[in-house]
Amino acid sequence: MDMPLPTRGRLDPAEMVQEGRVHRAAYVDPAIFEMEMDRIFGRAWLYLCHESQVATPGRFFATQMGREPVIVARGRDGVIRVMFNRCTHRGAKLTMDETGQAKRFVCCYHGWAFDLDGKLAEVPLPEGYGDGAYPPEDGSLDLVRVPRVENYRGFIFASLAAEGPTLAEFLGPVASSFDDMVDRAPGGLLEVAGGVSRHAYDGNWKLVIENHNDTLHPRFVHASSVAAARDQKDTVHSDGAGEVQIKQMRQNGAPAAVWESLGIWASASGHSFMGDYHTDAHMAARPAEDPVQMAYRKALEETHGVERTEEILSIQRFNTVVYPNLSFMSRFRQLRVVQPISVNRTVVTTYTFRMPLAPPEMFRDSIAFANVVNGVGSLVLTDDLETYARVQDGLASQGGDWVDVKRGMGGDANEANGTLRGQTGTSEIHLRAQFAAWRRWMTA
Template identity: 55%
Template sequence: MDIDQLVQPERVHRRVYNDPEIFERELEKIFSVTWIFVGHVSQVPNPGNFFCTDIARQPVVMARHNDGAVKVLFNRCGHRGAQVVSPESGSAETFRCCYHGWEYAMDGKLLAVPQPRGYEESNVRPGDPAYGMAPVPRVAEYRGFVFASLSLTGTSLPEFLGPIASSIDDMVDRSPDGEIEVAGGIARHLYHGNWKLVFENLCDGLHPNCVHQSSIEAAQQQDDAVFSDGAGEIGVRQMRQNGAPWEFWENQVGSWAYQFGHSYLGDYHDDAKLVAARFDPSFADYFKAMEAAKGKERTQEILGVTRWNTNIYPTISFMSQFRQLRVIRPVSVDKTEVLGFCFRLKGAPEKMFHDTIRFANITNAVASPVLTDDLETYARIRRGLTTNGNDWIAMARGLGRDTEEADGGRCAENGLSELHIRNMFDAWSGYMVA
């Protein structure tokens, strides 16, 4: 069966989740072509700071050069090919390869070769780009979010983001100082399943009531005093809200999809601001700081944006309400690594950042009573799809009921639609068949 037959309007062939050849093709046709999130500028605030990650399974390093620019380099020595930078992050004056000591600047330029005698008759010289750490072909930034592409040509980052850039705005605008920073370390986990599953899950309003039932019930049994006190509030609120009635998901939670596979789910914490304002004095301080910095009207406008997770396909999913971001890194057809970042809003009370960390632990961490349900589900999908009884996976919910938006996006019938999945496969087919 050809690639272009694997995706149909309401279903998709199981091979897209479990065929190693398809996975290799995704690395080549999607991850090596499009814009991939590398990191946030706050991870490299000063010259010499670096952060290592990968693009299409190739190690790269994001570094702040002496001239202040953020560079993204292939993490590979110009001599005999060793990975040069090995800690995930840190600070250094130069990068020095462990093998024979070749030294590089933060822009990848070869600075020095120990014992240069012996290279006289060759082209090996400091400064020769052929022997440097090569820069990744394209790097671009949007409001502190650094993206890179392994392809020299193609869509620009502004074109690629399109209207979904407004979700990044939503994250950054919530900072009274207009800046956010990654803080509190990076939490990571590996799950047994294909990388696409997590994107499908994060905008899936249909699953919480079922898969997260145990934590919903536990939270519903909590006394309201726990619900409203500073310590338990976020976790209990989140778990209770996962159990919002069907009518709520149908009538009050929307879902929107855009070109290139991007989408977002509407916020389903209708009570979020009310509860925070009522019970949390730090929220009142935050409100004041926002009004002082941006004025009443603009503050209302910023805090009036109600989005839950935004997926920027195929690398990140993030959420402004509790300042979380997940980076999705495909490892193999049935293994995926997820990095969890928390952001601090500069100029906001420190208590809000504590809430951010607590939210990460309660819902996004491997010991959380919420994420573990989703991980179990991914593993079951991986096993279920090995059966020969049925080759197809449905993504039909809400089909034919989307409406066109003025900004070029599509609005789903409601928060239970599978529009975001169909939309990702539209993009997937475009990349894979190209």
């Protein structure tokens, strides 16, 4: 029997995810959103940043873990720590800068100064605090650390919960996407570079991570940008960047058979990845005999040898979603962090990575790719954002309580690597996996 219309905050998350369908309250109910911040963002491993963003002592990166403001900082000892961005005196946030170089974190309010490792180092006019034993020796006024921090091949994650699965257990088979990204970089070296792109949309945070492995939508949502790209001459831009953009947009109009034959894999933690739908040898408008490609391959062979290089370059992977807050493209070195703001507002920040030991043209290609796929001027991105807003509006209506996620259901197959594979490339297996994880976090 169908459940009654949602009464705010009165729905039980356990009832909201059923076989092949999800209750719309998951997207529109502010009380459910608050619960998600506590139970999902307050417990799961969340991606924070790449270690290159805090490469040397004193470098810091400030971000949010759900509701919680945190600072990732590399100490004088080289250790990366994650602390709450909250002064232990009367609570002011210690930094409003997103990145920077600090000797100490000095509070704007009464000047308490904290070392890079969070230790309260100096208090102005200490005698005024009673016995004058300020800062106290016992560390009771040091910054509070986020309970768990782990680094997988340079990607830093943290969890607000003291207990739970390890990062390796949490990532499971999706760790292979990070391997793909790092292994493709000569010397295993990657660094965030080229600035940051950020946009917000009027919709629930789940919409973007659902969309990135939704291979059914490009032919429809992106029809107009595909048509515009098809109208362009192949040679419209001569510096290479235009070719990257046109090729990428045209690929969105690939025939149904291309999408159906793609692989899509999901794992128990709600993560997923899809195969690469680019039919070219390399999307970046550079054939294998291109001098840049040849130099890249040579650099990679110096790291891995010929055989292993071949194996690495043969991996076909496009988007990977790490539930709940990360989506990245290992092959194209694009990474997107999802920050929920409210039940119907979300911010997405995109980073591009440079491979310092690869030919510099490859970084230019990555930036061109970033602009067409993730940049705020991107035609495809704006198509998607418009769609999220329409979905959000539709779900807020009384035109039905359920979201249907049955495509491909019953055809999911176990794979040796611990994933489930969708029956075809357009299966909604990734949505079923995300909501299975959602239900588990929300009811545990």
